[in-house]
Amino acid sequence: SKTAYVRTKPHLNIGTMGHVDHGKTTLTAAITKVLAERGTGTFVPFDRIDRAPEEAQRGITINIAHVEYETDTRHYAHVDMPGHADYVKNMVTGAAQLDGAILVVSAVDGIMPQTAEHVLLARQVGVDHVVVALNKADAGDEELTDLVELEVRDLLTAHGYGGDAAPVVRVSGLRALEGDPRWTASIEALLDAVDTYVPMPERYVDAPFLLPVENVLTITGRGTVVTGAVERGTVRVGDRVGVLGGSGDDVETVVTGLETFGKAMESAQAGDNVALLLRGVPRDAVRRGHVVAAPGSTRPSRRFTAQVYVLSAREGGRSTPVSTGYRPQFYIRTADVVGDIDLGEAAVARPGDTVTMTVELGRDVPLEPGLGFAIREGGRTVGAGTVTAVA
Ligand code: GDP
Ligand code: MG
Numbered sequence: 435s436k437t438a439y440v441r442t443k444p445h446l447n448i449g450t451m452g453h454v455d456h457g458k459t460t461l462t463a464a465i466t467k468v469l470a471e472r473g474t475g476t477f478v479p480f481d482r483i484d485r486a487p488e489e490a491q492r493g494i495t496i497n498i499a500h501v502e503y504e505t506d507t508r509h510y511a512h513v514d515m516p517g518h519a520d521y522v523k524n525m526v527t528g529a530a531q532l533d534g535a536i537l538v539v540s541a542v543d544g545i546m547p548q549t550a551e552h553v554l555l556a557r558q559v560g561v562d563h564v565v566v567a568l569n570k571a572d573a574g575d576e577e578l579t580d581l582v583e584l585e586v587r588d589l590l591t592a593h594g595y596g597g598d599a600a601p602v603v604r605v606s607g608l609r610a611l612e613g614d615p616r617w618t619a620s621i622e623a624l625l626d627a628v629d630t631y632v633p634m635p636e637r638y639v640d641a642p643f644l645l646p647v648e649n650v651l652t653i654t655g656r657g658t659v660v661t662g663a664v665e666r667g668t669v670r671v672g673d674r675v676g677v678l679g680g681s682g683d684d685v686e687t688v689v690t691g692l693e694t695f696g697k698a699m700e701s702a703q704a705g706d707n708v709a710l711l712l713r714g715v716p717r718d719a720v721r722r723g724h725v726v727a728a729p730g731s732t733r734p735s736r737r738f739t740a741q742v743y744v745l746s747a748r749e750g751g752r753s754t755p756v757s758t759g760y761r762p763q764f765y766i767r768t769a770d771v772v773g774d775i776d777l778g779e780a781a782v783a784r785p786g787d788t789v790t791m792t793v794e795l796g797r798d799v800p801l802e803p804g805l806g807f808a809i810r811e812g813g814r815t816v817g818a819g820t821v822t823a824v825a
Contacts, residue, residue, distance in 0.1 A: 446534065447510070451525075461536070463611055464605075535552075537567070537586070541579040549589070557595070564595055637703065643664070643726075643731070645708070646769075647721065659710065661707075667704060671689055674686060677726055678726075679725055679734055690712070742809065751814070766801070802824060
Protein backbone atom coordinates (compact mmCIF):
# COMPACT_ATOMS: atom_id res chain seq x y z
CA SER A 435 0.00 0.00 0.00
CA LYS A 436 1.04 3.62 -0.46
CA THR A 437 2.88 5.73 2.08
CA ALA A 438 0.49 8.07 3.86
CA TYR A 439 0.93 11.83 3.47
CA VAL A 440 1.50 13.33 6.90
CA ARG A 441 0.67 17.00 7.23
CA THR A 442 3.34 18.31 9.57
CA LYS A 443 4.09 21.71 8.03
CA PRO A 444 1.97 24.39 6.40
CA HIS A 445 1.70 23.97 2.65
CA LEU A 446 2.29 26.64 -0.03
CA ASN A 447 2.27 26.67 -3.82
CA ILE A 448 5.10 28.50 -5.52
CA GLY A 449 6.71 28.51 -8.93
CA THR A 450 9.52 29.82 -11.05
CA MET A 451 8.71 32.36 -13.72
CA GLY A 452 10.81 34.50 -16.07
CA HIS A 453 12.24 34.75 -19.56
CA VAL A 454 13.16 31.62 -21.48
CA ASP A 455 16.75 30.44 -20.85
CA HIS A 456 17.25 32.56 -17.74
CA GLY A 457 17.59 29.31 -15.77
CA LYS A 458 14.17 28.49 -14.27
CA THR A 459 14.46 24.74 -14.74
CA THR A 460 18.11 24.61 -13.67
CA LEU A 461 17.20 26.55 -10.51
CA THR A 462 14.25 24.23 -9.80
CA ALA A 463 16.56 21.21 -10.06
CA ALA A 464 19.16 22.97 -7.86
CA ILE A 465 16.57 23.67 -5.14
CA THR A 466 15.62 19.99 -5.02
CA LYS A 467 19.28 19.02 -4.88
CA VAL A 468 20.11 21.35 -2.00
CA LEU A 469 17.06 20.20 -0.02
CA ALA A 470 17.74 16.52 -0.79
CA GLU A 471 21.15 17.02 0.82
CA ARG A 472 19.42 18.50 3.86
CA GLY A 473 17.14 15.44 3.89
CA THR A 474 13.86 17.26 3.31
CA GLY A 475 13.31 16.58 -0.37
CA THR A 476 14.11 14.30 -3.28
CA PHE A 477 16.48 15.41 -6.01
CA VAL A 478 14.65 15.88 -9.31
CA PRO A 479 17.15 16.21 -12.19
CA PHE A 480 16.79 18.83 -14.94
CA ASP A 481 15.60 16.30 -17.54
CA ARG A 482 12.71 15.11 -15.40
CA ILE A 483 11.47 18.67 -14.91
CA ASP A 484 11.94 19.83 -18.47
CA ARG A 485 10.09 16.83 -19.89
CA ALA A 486 6.88 17.48 -18.03
CA PRO A 487 3.89 15.38 -19.03
CA GLU A 488 2.02 17.03 -21.87
CA GLU A 489 -1.66 17.10 -22.40
CA ALA A 490 -3.24 18.02 -25.70
CA GLN A 491 -6.53 19.86 -25.34
CA ARG A 492 -8.29 20.79 -28.55
CA GLY A 493 -5.05 21.64 -30.24
CA ILE A 494 -3.29 23.36 -27.33
CA THR A 495 -0.56 21.58 -25.45
CA ILE A 496 -0.30 22.37 -21.80
CA ASN A 497 2.93 21.71 -20.00
CA ILE A 498 3.49 22.00 -16.29
CA ALA A 499 5.93 20.24 -13.95
CA HIS A 500 5.26 19.90 -10.24
CA VAL A 501 7.98 19.08 -7.74
CA GLU A 502 7.56 18.97 -3.98
CA TYR A 503 10.00 19.72 -1.19
CA GLU A 504 10.21 20.93 2.38
CA THR A 505 12.22 23.61 4.09
CA ASP A 506 12.58 23.63 7.87
CA THR A 507 9.25 25.37 8.27
CA ARG A 508 7.12 24.63 5.22
CA HIS A 509 6.02 22.11 2.60
CA TYR A 510 6.07 23.47 -0.94
CA ALA A 511 4.61 22.39 -4.26
CA HIS A 512 6.68 24.11 -6.92
CA VAL A 513 5.71 24.48 -10.57
CA ASP A 514 8.00 25.08 -13.50
CA MET A 515 6.82 25.46 -17.07
CA PRO A 516 8.85 25.15 -20.26
CA GLY A 517 7.50 27.92 -22.47
CA HIS A 518 5.97 31.37 -22.29
CA ALA A 519 2.60 30.13 -23.60
CA ASP A 520 2.46 27.58 -20.78
CA TYR A 521 2.82 30.38 -18.21
CA VAL A 522 0.03 32.36 -19.81
CA LYS A 523 -2.32 29.38 -19.92
CA ASN A 524 -1.59 27.99 -16.50
CA MET A 525 -1.45 31.31 -14.68
CA VAL A 526 -4.50 32.95 -16.16
CA THR A 527 -6.61 29.85 -15.74
CA GLY A 528 -5.55 29.57 -12.12
CA ALA A 529 -4.15 26.11 -12.75
CA ALA A 530 -0.85 27.23 -11.24
CA GLN A 531 -2.53 28.77 -8.13
CA LEU A 532 0.64 30.44 -6.95
CA ASP A 533 0.85 31.78 -3.39
CA GLY A 534 4.18 33.32 -4.29
CA ALA A 535 6.60 33.31 -7.21
CA ILE A 536 10.34 33.18 -7.76
CA LEU A 537 11.11 35.55 -10.62
CA VAL A 538 14.24 34.26 -12.33
CA VAL A 539 16.28 36.96 -14.07
CA SER A 540 19.63 36.26 -15.68
CA ALA A 541 22.24 38.61 -14.21
CA VAL A 542 23.97 38.45 -17.57
CA ASP A 543 20.98 39.39 -19.75
CA GLY A 544 18.78 41.50 -17.47
CA ILE A 545 15.09 42.10 -18.00
CA MET A 546 13.72 40.62 -21.22
CA PRO A 547 10.16 40.77 -22.65
CA GLN A 548 8.87 37.62 -20.92
CA THR A 549 10.28 38.85 -17.59
CA ALA A 550 7.94 41.84 -17.76
CA GLU A 551 5.02 39.80 -19.10
CA HIS A 552 5.24 37.30 -16.26
CA VAL A 553 5.30 40.09 -13.66
CA LEU A 554 2.17 41.54 -15.28
CA LEU A 555 0.51 38.11 -15.36
CA ALA A 556 1.37 37.47 -11.72
CA ARG A 557 -0.23 40.79 -10.78
CA GLN A 558 -3.35 40.00 -12.81
CA VAL A 559 -3.90 36.61 -11.24
CA GLY A 560 -3.36 37.88 -7.71
CA VAL A 561 0.13 36.65 -6.84
CA ASP A 562 1.00 39.15 -4.11
CA HIS A 563 4.59 38.20 -3.33
CA VAL A 564 7.53 37.89 -5.69
CA VAL A 565 11.07 36.92 -4.66
CA VAL A 566 13.78 37.58 -7.24
CA ALA A 567 16.52 35.09 -8.11
CA LEU A 568 19.26 36.96 -9.98
CA ASN A 569 20.53 33.81 -11.61
CA LYS A 570 23.82 33.14 -13.45
CA ALA A 571 25.51 35.37 -10.88
CA ASP A 572 28.56 33.13 -11.39
CA ALA A 573 28.89 34.48 -14.92
CA GLY A 574 27.78 38.07 -14.39
CA ASP A 575 30.00 41.08 -13.90
CA GLU A 576 29.34 42.62 -10.45
CA GLU A 577 28.58 46.16 -11.65
CA LEU A 578 26.30 44.92 -14.38
CA THR A 579 24.50 42.71 -11.85
CA ASP A 580 23.96 45.79 -9.64
CA LEU A 581 22.29 47.50 -12.60
CA VAL A 582 20.11 44.48 -13.33
CA GLU A 583 19.02 44.46 -9.70
CA LEU A 584 17.94 48.12 -9.90
CA GLU A 585 16.11 47.44 -13.13
CA VAL A 586 14.22 44.49 -11.63
CA ARG A 587 13.22 46.48 -8.54
CA ASP A 588 11.87 49.23 -10.80
CA LEU A 589 9.91 46.70 -12.85
CA LEU A 590 8.31 45.28 -9.70
CA THR A 591 7.43 48.74 -8.42
CA ALA A 592 5.91 49.68 -11.79
CA HIS A 593 3.54 46.72 -11.43
CA GLY A 594 2.47 47.47 -7.88
CA TYR A 595 4.91 45.20 -6.05
CA GLY A 596 7.10 46.78 -3.43
CA GLY A 597 10.25 46.71 -5.51
CA ASP A 598 12.37 48.14 -2.70
CA ALA A 599 11.25 45.56 -0.15
CA ALA A 600 11.31 42.49 -2.38
CA PRO A 601 14.22 40.13 -1.67
CA VAL A 602 16.68 39.96 -4.56
CA VAL A 603 19.09 37.05 -4.12
CA ARG A 604 22.12 36.46 -6.34
CA VAL A 605 22.27 32.78 -7.17
CA SER A 606 23.74 30.27 -9.55
CA GLY A 607 21.48 27.31 -10.18
CA LEU A 608 24.07 25.72 -12.41
CA ARG A 609 26.98 25.95 -9.94
CA ALA A 610 24.75 24.77 -7.08
CA LEU A 611 23.74 21.74 -9.17
CA GLU A 612 27.46 21.04 -9.62
CA GLY A 613 27.87 21.08 -5.83
CA ASP A 614 29.85 24.33 -5.48
CA PRO A 615 29.58 25.32 -1.75
CA ARG A 616 29.36 29.09 -2.32
CA TRP A 617 26.49 28.75 -4.77
CA THR A 618 24.79 26.01 -2.74
CA ALA A 619 24.64 28.60 0.05
CA SER A 620 23.05 31.05 -2.42
CA ILE A 621 20.18 28.62 -2.99
CA GLU A 622 19.71 28.27 0.78
CA ALA A 623 19.58 32.06 1.04
CA LEU A 624 16.92 32.13 -1.70
CA LEU A 625 14.82 29.53 0.13
CA ASP A 626 15.13 31.47 3.39
CA ALA A 627 13.88 34.55 1.53
CA VAL A 628 10.87 32.61 0.22
CA ASP A 629 10.15 31.19 3.69
CA THR A 630 10.17 34.61 5.31
CA TYR A 631 8.88 36.94 2.57
CA VAL A 632 5.93 34.92 1.21
CA PRO A 633 3.28 34.84 3.94
CA MET A 634 0.92 31.95 4.56
CA PRO A 635 -2.11 32.64 2.39
CA GLU A 636 -5.56 32.74 3.86
CA ARG A 637 -7.01 29.40 2.87
CA TYR A 638 -10.72 28.93 2.47
CA VAL A 639 -10.73 25.60 4.24
CA ASP A 640 -14.18 26.09 5.74
CA ALA A 641 -15.90 26.94 2.44
CA PRO A 642 -17.71 24.27 0.37
CA PHE A 643 -15.20 22.07 -1.46
CA LEU A 644 -14.25 22.98 -5.04
CA LEU A 645 -11.49 21.66 -7.30
CA PRO A 646 -11.01 22.88 -10.90
CA VAL A 647 -10.08 19.81 -12.97
CA GLU A 648 -6.66 20.10 -14.61
CA ASN A 649 -6.20 16.55 -15.85
CA VAL A 650 -8.14 13.31 -16.12
CA LEU A 651 -6.58 9.86 -16.11
CA THR A 652 -7.84 6.31 -16.03
CA ILE A 653 -6.24 3.84 -13.67
CA THR A 654 -6.98 0.34 -14.87
CA GLY A 655 -9.09 -1.56 -12.38
CA ARG A 656 -9.67 1.49 -10.18
CA GLY A 657 -11.52 4.00 -12.32
CA THR A 658 -11.32 7.65 -13.23
CA VAL A 659 -8.94 10.00 -11.47
CA VAL A 660 -9.00 13.80 -11.69
CA THR A 661 -6.13 16.03 -10.63
CA GLY A 662 -5.82 19.68 -9.69
CA ALA A 663 -5.28 22.14 -6.86
CA VAL A 664 -8.11 22.44 -4.31
CA GLU A 665 -9.47 25.99 -4.66
CA ARG A 666 -11.42 25.98 -1.43
CA GLY A 667 -12.85 23.76 1.27
CA THR A 668 -11.92 20.29 2.42
CA VAL A 669 -12.65 16.86 0.96
CA ARG A 670 -12.42 13.43 2.61
CA VAL A 671 -12.49 9.90 1.30
CA GLY A 672 -16.19 8.91 1.26
CA ASP A 673 -17.52 12.42 0.58
CA ARG A 674 -20.24 12.93 -2.03
CA VAL A 675 -19.27 15.39 -4.77
CA GLY A 676 -20.73 16.75 -7.99
CA VAL A 677 -18.86 16.91 -11.31
CA LEU A 678 -20.04 20.06 -13.09
CA GLY A 679 -19.42 21.95 -16.28
CA GLY A 680 -20.25 19.38 -18.92
CA SER A 681 -22.75 19.93 -21.68
CA GLY A 682 -24.89 17.07 -20.41
CA ASP A 683 -26.22 16.33 -16.94
CA ASP A 684 -24.04 16.87 -13.96
CA VAL A 685 -22.77 13.72 -12.31
CA GLU A 686 -22.92 13.05 -8.58
CA THR A 687 -20.47 10.56 -7.17
CA VAL A 688 -18.31 9.58 -4.19
CA VAL A 689 -14.58 10.20 -3.64
CA THR A 690 -13.09 6.74 -3.12
CA GLY A 691 -9.42 7.73 -2.93
CA LEU A 692 -7.22 10.78 -2.39
CA GLU A 693 -3.51 11.22 -3.09
CA THR A 694 -0.93 13.95 -3.14
CA PHE A 695 2.40 13.38 -4.89
CA GLY A 696 1.74 9.64 -4.89
CA LYS A 697 0.95 9.47 -1.16
CA ALA A 698 -2.50 8.52 0.11
CA MET A 699 -4.31 11.08 2.23
CA GLU A 700 -7.51 10.98 4.31
CA SER A 701 -8.48 14.56 3.60
CA ALA A 702 -7.30 17.35 1.34
CA GLN A 703 -7.79 21.08 1.81
CA ALA A 704 -7.57 24.36 -0.05
CA GLY A 705 -4.15 24.76 -1.64
CA ASP A 706 -3.33 21.04 -1.84
CA ASN A 707 -2.42 19.48 -5.17
CA VAL A 708 -4.41 16.27 -5.28
CA ALA A 709 -5.63 13.33 -7.30
CA LEU A 710 -9.23 12.28 -6.59
CA LEU A 711 -10.49 8.81 -7.47
CA LEU A 712 -14.17 9.06 -8.40
CA ARG A 713 -16.54 6.10 -8.12
CA GLY A 714 -18.24 4.97 -11.31
CA VAL A 715 -17.54 8.08 -13.38
CA PRO A 716 -16.86 7.21 -17.04
CA ARG A 717 -13.63 8.66 -18.46
CA ASP A 718 -15.51 10.84 -20.96
CA ALA A 719 -17.89 12.35 -18.37
CA VAL A 720 -15.18 14.62 -16.96
CA ARG A 721 -12.46 16.73 -18.53
CA ARG A 722 -10.18 19.71 -17.98
CA GLY A 723 -12.35 22.75 -17.33
CA HIS A 724 -14.95 20.93 -15.23
CA VAL A 725 -15.06 21.37 -11.48
CA VAL A 726 -15.58 18.81 -8.73
CA ALA A 727 -17.52 20.45 -5.90
CA ALA A 728 -19.62 19.83 -2.81
CA PRO A 729 -23.14 18.93 -4.11
CA GLY A 730 -25.32 21.99 -4.62
CA SER A 731 -22.55 24.47 -3.75
CA THR A 732 -22.13 25.97 -7.21
CA ARG A 733 -24.06 25.85 -10.45
CA PRO A 734 -22.99 26.18 -14.07
CA SER A 735 -24.38 28.96 -16.22
CA ARG A 736 -23.46 30.70 -19.43
CA ARG A 737 -24.45 34.35 -18.98
CA PHE A 738 -22.66 36.79 -16.70
CA THR A 739 -21.64 40.39 -16.36
CA ALA A 740 -18.05 41.31 -15.68
CA GLN A 741 -15.63 44.12 -15.16
CA VAL A 742 -12.87 43.71 -17.74
CA TYR A 743 -9.54 45.40 -18.31
CA VAL A 744 -8.60 45.42 -22.01
CA LEU A 745 -4.82 45.08 -22.23
CA SER A 746 -2.94 47.75 -24.13
CA ALA A 747 -0.67 46.89 -27.05
CA ARG A 748 2.34 47.67 -24.82
CA GLU A 749 1.16 44.92 -22.45
CA GLY A 750 0.85 42.43 -25.29
CA GLY A 751 -2.84 43.13 -25.96
CA ARG A 752 -4.63 44.40 -29.04
CA SER A 753 -3.84 47.61 -30.84
CA THR A 754 -7.44 48.01 -32.03
CA PRO A 755 -10.67 48.33 -30.00
CA VAL A 756 -13.13 45.49 -29.37
CA SER A 757 -16.85 45.91 -29.93
CA THR A 758 -20.13 44.17 -29.21
CA GLY A 759 -20.26 40.88 -31.10
CA TYR A 760 -16.55 40.11 -30.57
CA ARG A 761 -16.09 36.35 -29.85
CA PRO A 762 -12.80 35.60 -28.09
CA GLN A 763 -11.88 32.63 -25.86
CA PHE A 764 -12.58 32.88 -22.13
CA TYR A 765 -10.20 31.13 -19.73
CA ILE A 766 -12.19 30.55 -16.55
CA ARG A 767 -10.39 28.48 -13.91
CA THR A 768 -9.14 25.59 -16.07
CA ALA A 769 -11.93 25.95 -18.68
CA ASP A 770 -11.31 27.39 -22.14
CA VAL A 771 -14.60 28.38 -23.80
CA VAL A 772 -15.72 30.77 -26.53
CA GLY A 773 -17.95 33.71 -25.54
CA ASP A 774 -19.89 36.55 -27.16
CA ILE A 775 -19.46 39.96 -25.60
CA ASP A 776 -21.99 42.75 -25.33
CA LEU A 777 -20.70 46.17 -24.29
CA GLY A 778 -24.15 47.76 -23.93
CA GLU A 779 -24.38 51.47 -24.70
CA ALA A 780 -20.61 51.97 -24.85
CA ALA A 781 -20.47 49.40 -27.71
CA VAL A 782 -16.68 49.78 -28.03
CA ALA A 783 -13.72 49.29 -25.65
CA ARG A 784 -10.24 50.55 -26.47
CA PRO A 785 -7.00 48.90 -25.36
CA GLY A 786 -6.24 50.28 -21.89
CA ASP A 787 -9.95 50.71 -20.97
CA THR A 788 -11.75 49.07 -18.06
CA VAL A 789 -15.33 48.27 -19.05
CA THR A 790 -18.47 46.44 -17.96
CA MET A 791 -19.62 43.71 -20.32
CA THR A 792 -22.20 40.96 -20.57
CA VAL A 793 -20.86 37.63 -21.79
CA GLU A 794 -22.73 34.70 -23.31
CA LEU A 795 -20.52 31.60 -23.22
CA GLY A 796 -20.69 28.75 -25.72
CA ARG A 797 -21.48 26.31 -22.91
CA ASP A 798 -22.28 26.22 -19.20
CA VAL A 799 -19.39 26.80 -16.81
CA PRO A 800 -19.55 27.04 -12.99
CA LEU A 801 -19.46 30.80 -12.28
CA GLU A 802 -19.75 33.04 -9.28
CA PRO A 803 -19.22 36.71 -8.48
CA GLY A 804 -15.59 37.50 -7.76
CA LEU A 805 -14.22 34.81 -10.04
CA GLY A 806 -11.30 36.01 -12.19
CA PHE A 807 -10.76 35.06 -15.83
CA ALA A 808 -8.68 35.94 -18.88
CA ILE A 809 -9.71 36.72 -22.42
CA ARG A 810 -7.49 35.37 -25.16
CA GLU A 811 -7.37 35.71 -28.89
CA GLY A 812 -5.01 34.04 -31.37
CA GLY A 813 -2.68 32.82 -28.64
CA ARG A 814 -2.32 36.02 -26.59
CA THR A 815 -4.06 37.57 -23.60
CA VAL A 816 -6.13 40.59 -24.59
CA GLY A 817 -8.14 41.11 -21.41
CA ALA A 818 -8.43 40.22 -17.73
CA GLY A 819 -11.69 40.37 -15.83
CA THR A 820 -13.76 39.53 -12.78
CA VAL A 821 -17.33 38.17 -12.75
CA THR A 822 -19.64 40.71 -11.08
CA ALA A 823 -23.01 38.95 -11.47
CA VAL A 824 -24.28 35.65 -12.85
CA ALA A 825 -27.52 35.63 -14.85
P1 GDP B 1 14.78 28.10 -18.51
O1 GDP B 1 14.39 28.18 -19.95
O2 GDP B 1 14.53 29.41 -17.82
O3 GDP B 1 14.18 26.95 -17.79
O4 GDP B 1 16.39 27.92 -18.47
P2 GDP B 1 17.26 26.59 -18.26
O5 GDP B 1 17.23 26.16 -16.85
O6 GDP B 1 16.88 25.60 -19.29
O7 GDP B 1 18.73 27.18 -18.54
C1 GDP B 1 19.06 27.78 -19.78
C2 GDP B 1 20.57 27.75 -19.98
O8 GDP B 1 21.21 28.56 -19.00
C3 GDP B 1 21.19 26.37 -19.85
O9 GDP B 1 22.20 26.23 -20.82
C4 GDP B 1 21.76 26.38 -18.46
O10 GDP B 1 22.84 25.50 -18.30
C5 GDP B 1 22.20 27.81 -18.30
N1 GDP B 1 22.17 28.21 -16.88
C6 GDP B 1 21.15 28.02 -16.02
N2 GDP B 1 21.47 28.48 -14.79
C7 GDP B 1 22.73 28.98 -14.89
C8 GDP B 1 23.61 29.58 -13.95
O11 GDP B 1 23.32 29.76 -12.77
N3 GDP B 1 24.84 29.97 -14.42
C9 GDP B 1 25.20 29.80 -15.70
N4 GDP B 1 26.41 30.20 -16.05
N5 GDP B 1 24.40 29.22 -16.62
C10 GDP B 1 23.18 28.80 -16.21
MG1 MG C 1 12.77 25.57 -18.46
